[in-house]
Amino acid sequence: MFDNRATRKIIFFIAIALIGLQLNACSEDRANQAELILSQMTLEEKIGQVIQADIASVTPAEVKEYNLGSILNGGNSAPGGGKSAAWQDWVALADAYWLASTDTSDGGLGIPAIWGTDAVHGHNNLQSATIFPHNIGLGATGDTDLLERIGAVTAHEVRATGLDWVFAPTVAVARDYRWGRTYESYSENPQLVSDLGAALVLGLQGKPGSETFLGDKKTIATAKHFVGDGGTQYGIDKGDTIVTEQELRDIHAYPYKQAFKNDVQTVMASFSSVNGTKMHESKTYLTGLLRDEMNFKGFVIGDWNGHAEIPGCTATNCPDALLAGVDMYMAPESWKGIYESLKSQVESGAVPMARLDEAVLRILQTKLNAGVFEAGLPSKRPATQQQSLGSAEHRDVAREAVRKSLVLLKNNNNTLPVKPGSNVLVVGAAANSMKDQTGGWTLSWQGNNNSNEEFETGETIYEGLETAITQSGGTISWSKDGRYQQKPDTEPDIETDMAPDIAIVVFGEEPYAEFHGDRMDLIYEFEGDPNLAILKQLKAKGIPVISVFISGRPLWVNSHINLSDSFVAAWLPGTEAGGIADVLIADANGKPRFDFVGKLPFAWPVGATGELVRKDAGTTFQFGYGLNYGDDVQVATLPVSEILKKPEEIFSGEIIAKGKAVDPLEFYLGDLTNSNTPAPMLNLTSLGGSLVSEGTDYQAQEDSRKLSWVNANRAEASARLARPFDLTQIEDYERLTLSLTLKVSATGDDNIILGMACGEGCLSALNMSSTLSDLPRNQWNKLAIPLACFVNKGLDPTKVEVPLFVQAKQGWELSLHQASLSNAKTEELTDCPQ
Known part of the structure; x- marks a missing residue:
């Protein structure tokens, strides 16, 4: 007699043999094969299949031990633990994970793990890959054939490194350009998003039913992020999309329909919420809408620890996500905790075995569809070829995409094209910067620390211009700041050197990705800022100006357009x-x-204060606008309002008055669910419910804000500026103090922190627990904390973005009437909290 281990392995190998004999088997046959495999799996193997870990946090040995179903490389993860890695290292690690997952020496079935990667505009974690324009630029092309070819190139290059799965396309319909992921959206128009997203799916996976579907040069694709991520209120990352059910279906869910017709294999759940409910916990949408109504057949992958943001969940314990319809946890570093907690929950009956089996079946079905059981060692697969990365053929497709993505907003007096024989001055650091033109999700998550030398393929904007201009008989020079020179060995002097025939000024946004790219407004620059100064300088000399604007979204650049003879939106x-x-x-x-x-895939903001202006306002740059060389259009001067002032011209030091943020600041509530929920009104609650804001009385009815921390999750209230502010510009800076009028009603067991922030990784936090606990309860008090206390704790006073935040946990109740930076009297000063 065979023991159980031997019996189930024999049955498993029979299933695998059947797969080998039925490479073109119908979905019903593969479903039967999946059920046969499932019937032989242990509980531990099932649990492992529904978990994905990041390569920075899991070894091949652990993949084998825990029977993990998938691994991923996050935006900052590469083989070897560095920022990037050579092709050989990617393939070697793919081999190691495949060998570990298929190892049966411990009696396991050896189900292959699949490797997923964020190849959102090409295989963008590799230095030698072909990097395409981001989706917003592809939206400007409107070219479905091009998108399909881009998908095919991306799939080919991903398979060239031995990987199986791409977390693309993003089919979000971005509605507020303040969202830091706007460039991941093809358009504000659901139909255009649908057409282009579906085309990319065809390119990545192949045509369903064809011989090439999920073949050697194809990958598993992912439609993301389901659903409503592009519609969050105020454009906030991980925010709340407040819509009617019909709007959700007509706008945000619409692009998924065609992706499902093209048999996209996976869907990624959104970090965001719909009408206050986190998507990762929404059975209404992940099961009701996605499966019952839209008939999606593949499996749902969570986003990066997205389950941890469900109220009541943690990164290592969250049955709610699986019960709602997430089939695979993306648990990059928390995977082991999720494994243990989920195993216990299934054993206790808290999570039904039927739901676990359902998720595992979907994952097995996708693996069968993709042929991973018979694919073999990644390094031995036909498509695993280094020469495929950045090949001339692939780069030609990317160059075509760049040409077709350019949108001409203005070309007064037919300034473009640049005539042969011209002496051309190219201006701006962005013209010679690979990081600026590639943007976020390139080599690293934010893409903001890449040097030109790190890119093994491609060319900068300046390099491309240099080739074309010299070939047409012209001359070219580059200036970072607009100064020009006649000879390269002399110090440039704009007053005396020979003027160029024409200037091409390249400027735009610095690279960013999700969260870090969120904005509070759409104003690119103010009067006196660097690029406006360059444009004015050139125009004052009578030099024709062509502006090339690099950005991940339309921004308010009316002043820049007015100073340009031609203006080109080049996106990323x-x-x-x-x-x-x-x-x-x-x-x-x-x-x-x-x-x-x-x-234009998005209407361009031309309002005087940076707001979007739609068609009923009769403005110029609407969705679908774009000139060509055959157009004879003279763009009139766009409105520029005098009310557009820099924060330093507005910020007087007042932070909070009568419980509300003082212009130009905005008040926010935040918790583990979302750290950036605007709270302009007094009576609001943070998205995860951890922090409650209410109006309360000081000298008049509801002239103050009461903050109550109501659970064990840390939550924060803050007042923020749209741009960094230099506190040293305030008169008598050395004597500045943070003055507060507040009342403490209750204290908690955990510390309460008061601080200021000055950008990513730059903050100053003071433990106020002792100071506030010593104050009399339910009485209004005044505190004055020297600014030096914050500077001594790491605050950079020249770039303050958050002049006040308060963090605490359950138990604390604090009311704020007023907060300001001012010169307090000596007798009011408080010692620095210890």
Whole structure:
């Protein structure tokens, strides 16, 4: 007689043999095979299949021990633990995980793990890969054939490193450009998002039913983030999308329909909420809408520890996500805790075995569809070829995408194309910066620390222009700040050196990704800021100006457009920026080499204060706008309001008055669910319910804000500026103090922290527990804390973004009437809290 271990392995190998004999088996056959495999799995193997761990936090040996179903490389993860790795290292690690997951020496079935990666604009974690324009630029092309070819190139290059699965396309319909992920959206238009997203799915996976579907050069695709991520209130990352059910279906769910028709294999749940409910806990949407109504057949992957943001959950304990419809936890470093807690919950009956089996079946079915059981060792697969990365053929597709993505907003007096033989001055650091043109999700998560030398393929905007201009008989020079020179060995002097025939000024946003890219407004620059100063300087000399704007979203640049003879929206073009020169620079006969074909995928904000202006306002740059060389359009001067002032011209030191933030600051509530929920009104609650804000009385009815921390999760209230502020500009800076009028009603067991922040990784936090506990209860008090206390704790006073935040946990009740930075009297000063 066989023991159980031997019996189930024999049955498993029979199933695998059947797979090998039925490579073109129908979905019903594969479903039967999945059920046969499931019937032989232990509880531990089932638990492992529904968990995905990050390569920075799991070893091949642990993948084997825990039978993990998947691994991923996060935006900052590469083989070897560095920022990037060579092709050989990617393939070697893929081999190691595959060998570990398929090892049966311990009696396990050896189900292959699949490796997922955020290849959102090409295989963007690799230095030698082809990097395409971000989705917003692809939206401007409106070209489904191009998108399908881009998907095919991306899949080919991902498979070239031995990986199986791509977390793309993003089919969010971005509605508020303040969202830091706007560039991941193809358009504000659901139909365009649907068309382009579906085309990319075809390119990544192949056509369902065809011989190439999920073949050697194809990958598993992911439609994300389900659902409503592009509609969050105020454009806040992980925020709340407040919509009617019909709006949700007509706008945000709409692009998924065609992706499902193209048999996209996986869906990623959104970090965000809909009408106050986190998507990771929403059975209404992850099961009701997604499966019962939209008939999605694949499996749902969570987002990066997205389950941890469900109220009542932690990163290591969250049955709610699985019960709601998440089939695989993305638990990058928390995977082991999720494994243990979920195993205990299934054993106790808290999580029904039927629900676990359902999730495992979906994952097995996808693996069967993708052929991973018979694919073999990654390094031995036909598509695992280093020469596929950044090949000339692939780069040609990317260069075409750049050409087609450019949108011409203005071309007064036919300034473009640049005539042959011209002496051209290219201005701006962005013109010679690979990081600026590739943006976030490139080599690293935020993409903001990449040098040109780290890119093994592609060319900068300047390099592309240099080739095209010299080929047409012209001359070219580069200036970072707009000063120009006649000879390279002399100090440039704008007053005396020979003026160029024309200037191409390249400027725009610094790289960013989710969360860090969120904005409080759409104003790019104020009067006196660097790029406006350069444009004014050139125009004052009578030099024709072509502006090339690099951005992940439309921004308020009316002043810049007014100072430009031609203005081109170039988005985030990726590595093949020579495509910009293809369109801007004429051939030797003075004819355009390529015309502008790009159209705005989003309306451009032209309101006087940066707000979006829609069609009923009669403005120029609406969705679908875009000039070409055949158009004879003279763009009139756009409105520029005098009320646009820099924060330092507005911020007087007043932070809170009568419980509300003082202009230009805004008040926010935050907890583990979302740290950036605007709270302009007094009576609001943080998205996760951890912090309650209410109006309360000091000298008049509801002239103050009461903050109550109501559970064990740390939560924060803060007042923030849209841009960094230099406190040293305030008169008598050395004597500045943070003055507070407050009342303590109750204290908690945990510390209460008061602080200021000055950007990522730059903050100063003071433990106020003792100071506030010593105050008499339910009485209004005044405190004055010297600014030096915060500076001594690490605050950089020249770039303060958050002049006040308060963090605490359950038990604390604190009311705020007033807060300001001012010169307090000596007798009011409080010693620095210890």
